[in-house]
Amino acid sequence: MSDLSELFARDPVGLSDQDIDKIVARMREAQAQFELGVKAPKTPKATSKKTVDLLKDLGLT
Amino acid sequence: MSKSPFLNGTRMQWAWDSTSLGWLKECPRKYQYHMLEGWSGRGESIHLEFGILYHEALEHYEKARAFNVSHEEAVRDTISLILRRTWRDNKPWRAAIDLSPEDKASLKNRENLIRTIVWYLDKFKDDPAKTKFSNGNPMIELHFQFEVEDGITLCGYLDRVVDFQNEPFVMDRKTTTSTLGSYYFDQYDPDNQMSFYTVASQIAFKTPVKGVIVDAAQIAVGFSRFVRSFVFKTSDQIDEWMKDLRIWLKMAERFALDNYWPMNDKSCHKFGGCPFREICSKSQHVREKFLESHFERKEWNPLVLR
Numbered sequence: 001m002s003d004l005s006e007l008f009a010r011d012p013v014g015l016s017d018q019d020i021d022k023i024v025a026r027m028r029e030a031q032a033q034f035e036l037g038v039k040a041p042k043t044p045k046a047t048s049k050k051t052v053d054l055l056k057d058l059g060l061t
Numbered sequence: 062m063s064k065s066p067f068l069n070g071t072r073m074q075w076a077w078d079s080t081s082l083g084w085l086k087e088c089p090r091k092y093q094y095h096m097l098e099g100w101s102g103r104g105e106s107i108h109l110e111f112g113i114l115y116h117e118a119l120e121h122y123e124k125a126r127a128f129n130v131s132h133e134e135a136v137r138d139t140i141s142l143i144l145r146r147t148w149r150d151n152k153p154w155r156a157a158i159d160l161s162p163e164d165k166a167s168l169k170n171r172e173n174l175i176r177t178i179v180w181y182l183d184k185f186k187d188d189p190a191k192t193k194f195s196n197g198n199p200m201i202e203l204h205f206q207f208e209v210e211d212g213i214t215l216c217g218y219l220d221r222v223v224d225f226q227n228e229p230f231v232m233d234r235k236t237t238t239s240t241l242g243s244y245y246f247d248q249y250d251p252d253n254q255m256s257f258y259t260v261a262s263q264i265a266f267k268t269p270v271k272g273v274i275v276d277a278a279q280i281a282v283g284f285s286r287f288v289r290s291f292v293f294k295t296s297d298q299i300d301e302w303m304k305d306l307r308i309w310l311k312m313a314e315r316f317a318l319d320n321y322w323p324m325n326d327k328s329c330h331k332f333g334g335c336p337f338r339e340i341c342s343k344s345q346h347v348r349e350k351f352l353e354s355h356f357e358r359k360e361w362n363p364l365v366l367r
Contacts, residue, residue: 008153008156008172008175009153009156011148012141012144012145012148013145013148015141015144017137020137020140020141020144021137023140023144023175024140027176027179027180028179028183030176030283031176031180031183031284034283034284
């Protein structure tokens with residue numbers, strides 16, 4: 001069980017301020033990771049062979 | 062115990078909130094099942110409960126901030142509150158790990174609720190929409206009730222009244238698992254609830270709001286996303302809505318006198334489908350049995366105070 005799952009599985013009455021801060025910090029880490037993922041530049045898709053063939057057939061390559 | 066929203070011994074409603082009025086406008090039969098008979102789909106309450114917890118969290122945070130509590134302290138206090146609210150019968154409410162893959166509302170779980178609250182509060186830490194104050198109190202979760210005619214009242218709650226770029230607006234919070242694009246926001250303009258809240262703010266709080274800011278949170282796998290959109294209302298649009306309201310109220314009275322609420326079969330498939338469409342598709346004499354086996358009784362009373 002991860003530390004976050006362990007904190008979520010505990011009765012919140014027994015959680016200290018530090019425990020709550022840990023949960024908040026983990027949520028912020030998840031957000032930072034998500035933002036990095038979203039903002040990463042997309043790699044251009046390779047042109048499919050089918051498209052290349054079609055362009056060739058049309059005399060456009 | 063709360064008062065009844067119906068006139069004594071009748072099915073004539075005198076206290077209307079945007080939810081019950083919305084049911085009537087969508088389909089009188091839907092209004093009958095939800096409002097008069099108190100039926101509710103078994104899965105429906107999850108969305109309502111998730112929304113209530115989310116609203117409670119933001120209200121708690123904003124009240125703390127309005128009284129100069131720091132962001133970090135208000136976040137900690139809010140998360141602590143919601144963790145306690147979602148600890149039921151000695152176990153977590155809707156822990157992600159316990160939810161069946163068949164649960165259509167599985168994204169609305171405890172962990173995603175906490176994530177959504179933290180991400181929202183951080184994103185709007187320095188919110189450009191500033192909570193307005195009235196008599197020294199922040200205008201958050203404001204209850205309203207006012208008479209429109211002949212003892213008929215409109216009532217409900219405004220999530221928040223804000224100043225945005227020196228203009229007053231009602232802010233209304235939504236949680237959804239839908240993508241927050243124009244398709245999502247188009248449903249709110251025109252919309253009964255948005256007009257209702259604009260009227261309420263103008264009449265009950267004498268705040269000449271320009272309309273409503275829809276403050277939506279999308280709950281998705283691995284992330285939560287927030288988008289705000291404006292619904293502007295001009296005074297002639299509000300006058301028109303009030304004129305229409307009086308006609309709707311007359312229709313409600315007529316239905317109650319006839320003890321019959323007709324089905325609007327052009328509404329059954331809107332907004333992801335009416336929860337009662339399977340009931341209405343059955344023969345009249347077996348509907349009650351299907352209601353009893355697939356629905357539960359949960360009375361909706363606009364007069365219940367939060």
